[in-house]
Amino acid sequence: MTRMARNAPLRQEPNSISSFVAGFKSAVTKRINLLRDNRDIPIWQRNYYESIIRDEQSLIAIREYIRNNPCQWQKDPDNPVNDQSWKTLDLDLYF
Template sequence: MKDKEKIKNEGDNFNQKKDSINPDISKVRAYCNTPHPSQSPQAAPHRFHNRRSIRLKNYDYSKAGLYFITLCTANRENIFGEILNKKMHLNSFGKIATEEWEKTPEIRKNISLDEYIIMPNHFHAIISIDYKIKEEGKEKIGKFQSPSQTIGAIIRGFKGATTKKINNLIREIRNNQGSTGVLQYAPTNAPSGINLSGEGSIWQRNYYEHIIKTEKAYNNISNYIINNPLNWDIDKLK
């Protein structure tokens, strides 16, 4: 761990359960099991509009600290590759996701990346906000903070960039191959047998996050991420 002081963030001031030493997979699974709007076109708008936020109320997600995040693909489709011999093998969609995630510190200079893994249908990562960027004239506690520096803004940017590039690739493949349905006979290293429209987000709505506050939690979550491909056969997010 680069700087263990990062885990001693102000999240301890909030009334929440003791920091777990392992990721709460039941909560991650609950997030990933949320139906995608496309599964129920009529009911979805009402359901999603009224869904309770899973973020901590009044917590400043732009402050320095370590965060464990999970994103799932829409309907948990296996679009990023496959697990072979307990190793993740990325296809072209998975490589796009990797490239876009690794651009994050270039876009936001106060961010550094820790362990992460692109799985066939989900993504785990530890991200560090190394320091909080204070706006000129906005340094007092409680004042407005630019949303571009929050965890939520980082995730939205990543989701948007990956969705745009992957949808562009889908349309390119279909234009070249004349396919209107499942992506078949795709160019080398491009996914085949994937039924995506080339429109709309490739990701499940929202995301799961956990504020890491202890070294023990950091170590266990890191190991969980590293060993994710080894445990794919029993992965509850499959």
């Protein structure tokens, strides 16, 4: 794979959920970077997961995941409690 192919932006289907999420994240990122005058600190966790709910079993499993996911935050490596490097950051966000 060429370097250009690796760095090419992913194409998103217009009016799709991923297109909506990308637009939302882009607008919020621009606003936050303006407010804090710093573009070097990441704002979002990478990726998100899409699932197609095909049957009742899938629906039950996804509901269970959503219900239990906040409990997993304690173990998440992106939780600032688990990663103390965030203490050196000054976000300067004033809302």
